[in-house]
Amino acid sequence: MALFKWKLYKFPWRLKRRLDNIFTSFQLLRLTLCYNHATLSPTLIQIITKPIIVVSDFFNQQFGRACMVLVVGLMAVVNLIYVVYVLPHLYNTSKPSAVIIFFLGSWLLINTSYNYIMAVVTGPGYPPQAVENPVSVCRKCFSKKPARTHHCKTCGKCVLKMDHHCPWLNTCVGFYNQRYFFLFCFFTYGGALLVTVSTNDLFVENFYGDTLKEYPFPGAMFPLNLLYASFQGSSAKTRLLQQSNNYDRLGISETAEHKLVIFLYIISSGLAIALTFLLLATAKLISYGETTIEYQINLAQKKKLQEKNIQFKNPYHLGFNTNWKLYLGLQEVTLWSFLKEILIPSVYRPEGDGTTWRTQKFKYHFDPEKGLQVL
Ligand SMILES: [Zn+2]
Numbered sequence: 348m349a350l351f352k353w354k355l356y357k358f359p360w361r362l363k364r365r366l367d368n369i370f371t372s373f374q375l376l377r378l379t380l381c382y383n384h385a386t387l388s389p390t391l392i393q394i395i396t397k398p399i400i401v402v403s404d405f406f407n408q409q410f411g412r413a414c415m416v417l418v419v420g421l422m423a424v425v426n427l428i429y430v431v432y433v434l435p436h437l438y439n440t441s442k443p444s445a446v447i448i449f450f451l452g453s454w455l456l457i458n459t460s461y462n463y464i465m466a467v468v469t470g471p472g473y474p475p476q477a478v479e480n481p482v483s484v485c486r487k488c489f490s491k492k493p494a495r496t497h498h499c500k501t502c503g504k505c506v507l508k509m510d511h512h513c514p515w516l517n518t519c520v521g522f523y524n525q526r527y528f529f530l531f532c533f534f535t536y537g538g539a540l541l542v543t544v545s546t547n548d549l550f551v552e553n554f555y556g557d558t559l560k561e562y563p564f565p566g567a568m569f570p571l572n573l574l575y576a577s578f579q580g581s582s583a584k585t586r587l588l589q590q591s592n593n594y595d596r597l598g599i600s601e602t603a604e605h606k607l608v609i610f611l612y613i614i615s616s617g618l619a620i621a622l623t624f625l626l627l628a629t630a631k632l633i634s635y636g637e638t639t640i641e642y643q644i645n646l647a648q649k650k651k652l653q654e655k656n657i658q659f660k661n662p663y664h665l666g667f668n669t670n671w672k673l674y675l676g677l678q679e680v681t682l683w684s685f686l687k688e689i690l691i692p693s694v695y696r697p698e699g700d701g702t703t704w705r706t707q708k709f710k711y712h713f714d715p716e717k718g719l720q721v722l
């Protein structure tokens with residue numbers, strides 16, 4: 348009896364050991380059949396996932412083209428609505444301000460279109476066949492990678508100084524088109540702000556209308572007011588319906604102009620808010636001499652070195668002025684150079700070829716208490 352009890356007590360451990368052995372045998376069998384020393388992951392997984400990757404890449408490419416059509420279409424529609432509905436209204440209100448807005452808007456539109464086209468046509472730049480000092484070989488396309496080069500899954504290539512893959516451009520933002528991308532965002536931001544500010548009065552007029560005080564929602568939200576009236580009772584609902592008809596709902600004409608002005612304002616103000624964050628984040632990265640990918644890498648590196656009591660410093664951070672000068676490709680930092688190369692459409696010539704980089708030279712000092720210090 349005592350022996351039986353002892354065996355029962357040991358049973359779960361014996362079962363666990365048996366299951367572990369079976370699992371290890373299967374693991375060994377799977378690796379024996381599928382492991383490929385030349386790759387980092389089992390070949391079977393790569394073979395199974397290959398069609399999924401091919402299909403997703405195909406959709407990414409199609410999605411990229413659709414995004415480009417959306418950007419161009421939206422720019423055309425927004426400008427058309429502005430010229431047809433908003434500009435005549437501004438001209439009737441104040442002729443001088445309408446003329447100023449027209450020229451300012453045209454300048455912003457020219458710069459936005461130019462930088463967008465150039466960012467797409469120029470492309471980010473790819474490593475040449477012969478790289479003098481490669482830092483590694485790409486595991487996906489096997490090309491020699493210079494410093495700051497990363498592989499883009501969507502493009503299927505290694506990209507020089509890759510920042511990110513932009514679906515709106517349908518290509519990566521990298522060494523050769525980084526300034527065009529930044530200026531495209533900058534001038535689009537200017538345009539979005541101009542449209543938002545100058546359309547504000549017209550939007551308020553069209554959105555709120557001559558709303559009766561007893562209804563809580565703006566005139567443009569007629570269905571919500573109707574719902575509110577329904578809860579008030581059938582007489583309130585009937586009264587609201589009597590006050591409105593197909594052409595005049597609480598003082599707002601249900602015309603194309605009314606809807607398009609509201610659409611224009613929502614698009615431009617939404618874009619202005621989104622681009623505020625994007626431009627601030629990009630400007631911060633430029634100021635510190637980092638790309639979006641490098642920011643993530645440097646952050647991880649910083650944490651790792653902090654644990655070893657070593658201070659991290661980005662070797663590509665050459666100081667605020669130099670970082671901006673290099674990013675914008677300015678020959679010299681003067682007002683004339685800024686006017687000529689940034690405010691007027693111009694061709695961007697970055698320093699170097701994107702394979703070698705100017706780096707900061709560091710001096711090290713070992714402090715027994717603070718650890719290794721970078722001076
Ligand atoms: Zn690659």
Ligand SMILES: [Zn+2]
Nearest residue numbers: 499502512519
């Ligand atoms: Zn890409």
